[in-house]
Amino acid sequence: MKVTLLAGGTGGAKLAHGFAMLDGVGLTVIVNVGDDAEMHGLHVSPDIDALLYTLIGLLDEERGWGIRGDTHSAHTMFDRLGAPTWFTLGDADLATNVERTRRLRAGERLTDATAGMASALGISARILPATDDRYRTRLQTDEGLLDFQEYFVHRRQQPEVRSVRFDGVETARPTPEVLDAIGESDLVVIGPSNPFVSIGSTLELAGVREAMMATNAVKVAVSPIIGGRALKGPADRMLASMGHEPSAVGVARLYSGLIGRFVLDETDTSLAPAIEALGMAADIRPTVMGSDTDRMALAAALIETRDMLTR
């Protein structure tokens, strides 16, 4: 059973972990790279790393990024050296970024660097950056146009976001692996990640929507909004500030025409009719993935109901 998951931050990573723990699933995760940035001269890919760390059980779940129990000696030294320190990198996390940068400088595509690192970490899921090209999420906010990490980390998501754009969208291309994965899957899942900056960034790449439309896979999305709130991150506020309904329905509307089924949390049972009015099946499930068991249960439910799903 070939499953392709579009993912961004921690919600998508948890669901990926759920699929990875199931037998008989060939998992491919297409990961947002709009959050990538250059820090200390290194290529940082926060969403790829959150996924890598989640899959090997090392993610600092409390912070939602980085490695649990990591030390911060490098951070202190960067500070002594006068280097900017608003983007905190733990020491082990720094090593990941150094190794990625080494591979990229040696000429590897981000796709291959990621595959090599995932393989070294013993990860069997295939992790595909959405693109190997330069592609950066930029946010038009009340306080001006900000790079994603500037908004997300440095400004702590304080400015209200009015629109999102992707630098490089005219020239960046999804990798052949990404398009093939969507085309060849039995099931394509849009993970419970921010629909603009985690999923939208990938969907906006030329050819991805078309591949989504053309695939024979069953297509389902999981709501990142539960009871009007994002479990983590600013998805709820971004929906509102960008003029959308800050609810599962607001998210579903963004995916209208693209998917056949939408999974929403038990908390949002009352929203099912509004979802179905968008022309997709509403699938009510527990979607909070606190434990490994929760993650596996949601992944298994997505797989088991595949045959019932509207294509």
Next chain:
Amino acid sequence: MKVTLLAGGTGGAKLAHGFAMLDGVGLTVIVNVGDDAEMHGLHVSPDIDALLYTLIGLLDEERGWGIRGDTHSAHTMFDRLGAPTWFTLGDADLATNVERTRRLRAGERLTDATAGMASALGISARILPATDDRYRTRLQTDEGLLDFQEYFVHRRQQPEVRSVRFDGVETARPTPEVLDAIGESDLVVIGPSNPFVSIGSTLELAGVREAMMATNAVKVAVSPIIGGRALKGPADRMLASMGHEPSAVGVARLYSGLIGRFVLDETDTSLAPAIEALGMAADIRPTVMGSDTDRMALAAALIETRDMLTR
């Protein structure tokens, strides 16, 4: 009083620290870069860093490199990622190398990157890499031709060294700052560092010997060999395996014609006549620099006796 010190490893760094603690000394340290290497895609400069860390009191004196009390989370992660780990970099030490590499990739000369980092660390001494060009010490050993770090760290100095060569010696040039420092100093000191790989590497750069011969500075060397042994590192064994006398006399002979005075340890008083027979004054001093007081005392002695020194 302008003092220029040629230095390599820990001995030279300790003497630099001694000079730096004295009032009224404008210190320039010309540092060996033949030990530089690429590790994890980063430009590592072990002798520059040993000097930086010594001057701010952070050197791990027991190991002779790296930062005292540093953590090693990055090392563990590099190992997980399948990256080579024979060259251990502590986490704070890694940050130093990341920052250096960032500056170099941004187009700074190694000279300027070093100056910027030293300044951020509050170091007032001027630290000059011997050259900004690619320049690498290679050792012909019983087990083949080895890169310096391969010999020094990976092979733990086990193979016997038969000769030393410097890749890039035909094209690498000392920086203008290096030649000016030698020319404009009142006192030029060859530190107690390995005469081949720490000092020889700098002296072999085109124009350095000539600058040493042309300067009006008083020129003095401090023996890195005490009682036939190097305090740290393989200088004693390298003298022997390369056909030199493994003693202060063997070192002095290498500097014959270049300096007017040679400082040897009290332990080696009996060698004074052999030193003087080489045409240089023998200056007997305590040269073991365990404490800050020892370091300052040796530096002060070198300065105070300047007027007595043979030019």
